[in-house]
Amino acid sequence: QQQVKQSPQSLIVQKGGISIINCAYENTAFDYFPWYQQFPGKGPALLIAIRPDVSEKKEGRFTISFNKSAKQFSLHIMDSQPGDSATYFCAARNSGGSNYKLTFGKGTLLTVNP
Amino acid sequence: EAQVTQNPRYLITVTGKKLTVTCSQNMNHEYMSWYRQDPGLGLRQIYYSMNVEVTDKGDVPEGYKVSRKEKRNFPLILESPSPNQTSLYFCASSSYRANYEQYFGPGTRLTVT
Numbered sequence: 521q522q523q524v525k526q527s528p529q530s531l532i533v534q535k536g537g538i539s540i541i542n543c544a545y546e547n548t549a550f551d552y553f554p555w556y557q558q559f560p561g562k563g564p565a566l567l568i569a570i571r572p573d574v575s576e577k578k579e580g581r582f583t584i585s586f587n588k589s590a591k592q593f594s595l596h597i598m599d600s601q602p603g604d605s606a607t608y609f610c611a612a613r614n615s616g617g618s619n620y621k622l623t624f625g626k627g628t629l630l631t632v633n634p
Numbered sequence: 635e636a637q638v639t640q641n642p643r644y645l646i647t648v649t650g651k652k653l654t655v656t657c658s659q660n661m662n663h664e665y666m667s668w669y670r671q672d673p674g675l676g677l678r679q680i681y682y683s684m685n686v687e688v689t690d691k692g693d694v695p696e697g698y699k700v701s702r703k704e705k706r707n708f709p710l711i712l713e714s715p716s717p718n719q720t721s722l723y724f725c726a727s728s729s730y731r732a733n734y735e736q737y738f739g740p741g742t743r744l745t746v747t
Contacts, residue, residue: 526676552733554735556738561740561741562740562741563638563724563726563738563739563740563741564677564724564738565738566735566736566737569735609676609677613734615734618684618690619679619682619684619690619692620665620667620682620728620734620736621667621679621682621692621693622677622679622736624676624677624678625676626674626675626676627676
């Protein structure tokens with residue numbers, strides 16, 4: 521049972537363009553939605569996160585849009601740069617339980633061409 | 635520097651030979667967790683620990699053991715590794731003080747032949 525569905529699997533964008541990655545979840549108990557960025561040979565690093573009480577959060581060129589009724593959230597990378605080329609994972613967490621486990625999407629490999 | 639360290643970073647072993655992957659964090663975090671990452675599957679939790687001597691299974695615990703005798707360390711033990719445990723393993727830690735945002739180690743690439 522895949523609780524967080526992520527798309528697309530891979531994405532190629534030109535420098536300066538907008539990268540958009542989408543995720544959908546099923547479990548309505550999820551209350552924290554982070555995005556992780558992973559470079560080859562490195563562990564995932566927290567990029568930006570949102571809670572369902574807001575519809576958008578922006579940090580620099582990175583924006584999360586959240587649609588609670590549709591159970592969807594997305595990552596927008598504005599003015600994409602070659603240095604943004606990495607694998608991006610969306611995740612979700614139910615903070616009400618005893619396990620602060622992150623449920624991850626399958627990842628999106630982003631390539632930004634110069 | 636605040637960090638999560640893992641050793642070894644790369645390991646090739648044979649079926650049935652017991653191995654331990656170590657994880658250590660220097661942030662005084664209560665919560666630690668192990669994930670495995672496989673192509674097309676994302677990251678899946680193996681085991682987690684809420685604090686010293688408190689551990690529990692995640693989504694894919696079969697074939698693994700853990701222990702938490704000290705707050706900073708959370709080793710992952712494969713007592714009889716099999717080829718289906720070939721994967722990239724990540725340790726993570728977090729704290730209630732930081733909203734349980736998880737900090738990941740650099741990963742251990744394990745190959746079982």
